[in-house]
Amino acid sequence: MPTIKGFEKKKGFRFFFTSHDRxxxxxxxxxxxxxxxxxSxxxxxxxxxxxxxxxxxxxxxAIAEENQKHFLK
Known part of the structure; x- marks a missing residue:
């Protein structure tokens, strides 16, 4: 589960993707x-x-909304 760079601990939360979600x-x-x-x-x-x-x-x-474009890259 790779953590999204820059979001290792954003406001106390870790944001990540999983490789099996294709x-x-x-x-x-x-x-x-x-x-x-x-x-989503x-x-x-x-x-x-x-x-x-x-x-x-x-x-x-709120974090997802602020960073939606970044996450979709």
Missing amino acids: GEEPHIHAEGSSGIMKV LKNLSVEYSRGLTYSEERKIL
């Missing part, structure tokens, strides 16, 4: 101290979230 819509994974979340980069929707609080989910979505 064929899926563009998305990122974000991992915090208490859980993990998968976010096409429409910035939550594909799944486990163990994160609502506040943590909001923070991850």
